[in-house]
Amino acid sequence: MTQRYAVILAAGQGTRMKSKLYKVLHPVMGRPMIQHVIDQLQPTELDSLITIVGFGAEQVAEQIGDQSACVIQNEQLGTAHAVQQAEQLLKEKSGTTLVVCGDTPLITSDTYRALITTHEANGAKATVLTTEMPDPTGYGRVVRNASGDVERIVEHKDATDDEKLIKEINTGTYCFDNEALWEALQDVQNDNAQGEYYLPDVIEILKHRSEKVTAYLTPNADETLGVNDRAALAEAEKIMKNRINRNHMKNGVGIIDPDHTYISPDVMIEADAVIHPGTIIRGQSVIHAHAEIGPHTEIIDCVVDEATVIAHSVAKHSRIGKRVQIGPYAHIRPEADIANDAKVGNFVEIKKATIGEKSKVSHLSYIGDAHVGSRVNVGCGTITVNYDGKNKYLTTIEDDAFIGCNSNLIAPVTVGKGAYVAAGSTINKHVPDEALAIARQKQANKEGYAAKIKNRQKD
Template sequence: MNISIILAAGEGTRMKSKLPKVLHKVCGKPILQYVIDASKGANVEKNVVVVGYGGDITKEYFKEEPIIFKTQPIGEGIPYGTGYAVMQAIDHIDDNSTITILYGDTPLITESTINKLINYHNKSGFQATVLTAIFEEPTGYGRIIREDSGNILKIVEQKDASEEEKKIKEINSGIYCFDGKLLKYALSKIDNNNAQNEYYITDVIGILKEEGHRVGAYIIEDSTEIHGVNSRVQLSFSEKIMKDRINERHMENGVTIIDPSNTYIEDTVKIGRDTIIYPGVSLEGSTEIGEDCIIRNNSRIVNSIISSNVIIESSTIEDSQVGENTHIGPFAHLRPNSNIGENVKIGNFVEVKNSVIKDNTKAGHLAYIGDADVGHDVNIGCGVIFVNYNGKEKFRTTVGDNSFIGSNSNLVAPVKVEARGYVAAGSTIVEEVPEGALSIARAAQVNKIGWVEKKDLIKDK
């Protein structure tokens, strides 16, 4: 059985945040989520997460995940250290299991690397395996000292390394595989007799080696995967690497991204092939984009479903759906729960909220459509306002198929315009418009000849 122990108890003081470090996000997902997903993707059957600072918040966030939480005590006199953190999960270490030690602040680790590490450990017959990396500048890291056979002889920390050992470029990532029974045994043997008064997981390696067990090392292919997040600067580094990975994945799947360095796509977004993404676009949350779409500059789409052959120009779409062959923008705003049909035009500075707009309807410019049910083949003129709020409650407006709403009209909800109803420009509609009727709801024009001269409003120049 494969079991992971994910250490996520650190406070992350350098983050200078009220939020637990592992809940800070990279491309829309908490950094701990990436580690959990990578572990599950590597066919690890049981994932144990050790939390400490902000543990209740972390547990609440991941309450739907099939993971086990263990809490590391916090307070004065607690010894701490990586070894102490692993001890908190000892009840979940099975004798016949392979245990992988991971860190909750390494969002760049991949399921491929975890899977390769576990397979290497098991197939090579090691009792412990260290994931290592080659760094051109290894200062600050523990060095890997190998035997002639290639197995690990020991791990030497920077402060304890000789000048010759400091030249070694292979470093300890802190990620390990252990045989479950031997890990439990070695944890019972380590002590905190050191300057920091902490229990270190590296001591487990030393104990197993001294007792004649084989300790191997697997060199990671991409050393950026072991990059940890302890500050906002390091968070930014992880964000950049993850953003590049996500953009490359979409491009490899047939999406054109004009300028990947200026395009933000979160990990959970899906995009169909032959869609073109222009610079400045932000795609977030559970957004799904169909095939053959064009998403032009400076558009933001959040938790929305965009069907195929849609053009979106410099617009914001939130928690909404857009049908095929529809054109949105420029500068349109679809607020939550907007359901836009096929071949619809939502144009310049049009705002839609909590509304259904059916096929072939057009709202070209400068309109507000809120809490409405609009039929198909409707024309909504410039400056039309769906007046949905009386200061206390929201009300709905219904506009039937093939209707025409003239420019600068107000539809005061609750109100209904029946099919083929026409509203004259400048009208304020407060009563039902019958099917096929023309409704004119504006004051009669009165021209008072000579009024300006009588009021002496024109001055001689």
């Protein structure tokens, strides 16, 4: 089998992004562009992957980790010069070398495989990834000969009137015979206005040597988008979003309004889940069958089990069981674990707490650093007072307890099984099983005193 290598060009700073973050690290649907490129290259059975880094080398290398070898281009002298930085790793090898740009996050593994297959099947020295544009203005045109091979690539400014009518353009992604690539790179010159060494010149050099140069035309022009500024980044985000949503819908997920639903690439959603408009699902989230998420809900790194409904709420880094009702306007903070058939209602915040089966925290409450058992009712306005300014403490509410409205549970404290806490109580001692705890100031009525207050207000 032919050896296969890939070189990712990722050394540019991306000045048109107007950002301190290096271009290839800008995220598309929550994942850096360079990571999208690597993820799509990995299924192509590469023997070696090399990334050329320059600006932001440390940050880019940190993102890449051990997924690719990294080579630094200390001076940015053009794309051919960038490829030459991989000389020590590739020059003496035979096989196929794929050269791609780190700012093209939308090209799929299927397209890369088709490009490589076309190249190897034709015995070509180079193969250009091309596409057709309705308006190719500004792009290099691909001129083919009578046999369909690439005759030359003509830049727009150099094209004749007839050549400008050609809609097939060069995308900047190439396959090369590795040995032919390194021989041609030696002849690339920098006699141009920018004084740089350009990779497309390799195509011209190979043609002058009467070598075979072919092209693979991808029917999906959107894939080939290069991200050079914020506008292109937004366009890439939109294309990726639609691609992800279409895949989920093909797999049986109900997405009510795909244009206003944002699902990160690593999210898993089972068939028959329903996602409402305005929903964002990110990270490693898993949404099980018949769950209903949204509208206007954000889920980050959560597992949401079957038939759970989460509306107008935010949930992060937590596990949510089956048939749970959450929202509207609930906030599930990290390390929450909400069991089956529980309810977390409007304006409730749960943080680092377990909520047992069939328990209810229906409204206007804060439950933090707590263990709440099964079948517990937590009344409106209840607060677990977990923080003394220095340390966090645990509140335990055992099975079948009832917490009255507007109660403060000052941790560390335990409310026993089946116990009741009277409304308006501030609890700072253990409540035994089946006990009623009342901890509030005794009411005193001062007859006629309201009239005195009103008279003072008149004065």
